[in-house]
Amino acid sequence: MxxxxxxxxxxxxxxxxxxxxxxxxxxxxxxxPDTALSADAPVSEAALTPATAAPRPPAAAKTAEALDTTTPEQRAAATAPATAPTKALGKTIASLGSPTEPGLWLKTPLVKAEAQGRVTNLANGKSSLVTLIPIDGPATAGSRMSLAALRLIDASLTDLTEVEVALEG
Known part of the structure; x- marks a missing residue:
């Protein structure tokens, strides 16, 4: 008992x-509550950029297709060639971040403040416009990339992918 x-x-x-x-x-x-997405929280300009903003996926989403809520227009804008000069920040190893966080983003220690940037898959040369989000750690630490961004640069969702990171504009 x-x-x-x-x-x-x-x-x-x-x-x-x-x-x-x-x-x-x-x-x-x-x-x-998720204050990053609450209606009362201030929204940064980067979050409003059409190429990187996307709604949250439905709770029942289980596949990469269902979790990726970016529109065809957003994907086209993100993969368009850079129109302004870019400033290279360095290379990093990217893994899949939270698949339920919508949008096109890279959480990386290569930036100290949120900014628009471009990531290029070094294996195939494909690139995407993303929101660069700072995380703590040395510049040599790895990064986490959104599901939508990994799909745009044709990177494996389960492997580690080496990408080059640059500031846009």
Missing amino acids: TRIFIIGLLVVGIAGCGDMAARLGIGRGANA
């Missing part, structure tokens, strides 16, 4: 851990 009580207590205790960060006031808990 004591074993059953202890097991039940452990199960209840572990079930409460999923939202522990929110209870302690650190980070975002599982039930915290």
Whole structure:
């Protein structure tokens, strides 16, 4: 009987851990609102750029096609050749970021502030306009790229892809 009580207590205790960060006031808990996409949050100009903005995928989305909510027009604008000079920032190894985060973006330690940029797949030369989002770490650390951007540059969603990163304009 004591074993059953202890097991039940452990199960209840572990079930409460999923939202522990929110209870302690650190980070975002599982039930915290997504302030990056809330209607009350200020929206940056980069987020409004047609080539990089996209709606969230439906909760039931399971395939790359369903998770990629960019429009054909957005994909065409993102893959159009650069019209202004670019400033090379360096090379990085990109892996798939959160597939449920919409848009065309690269989270990388190569930038210190959010900016428009271009990533080029070094294996095939295909490039895409993306929003460059800073993350902590040394410049030699890897980067995370959106599902939509990886698809545009014909990169594998499961492999690590070497890309060249440049500021646009």
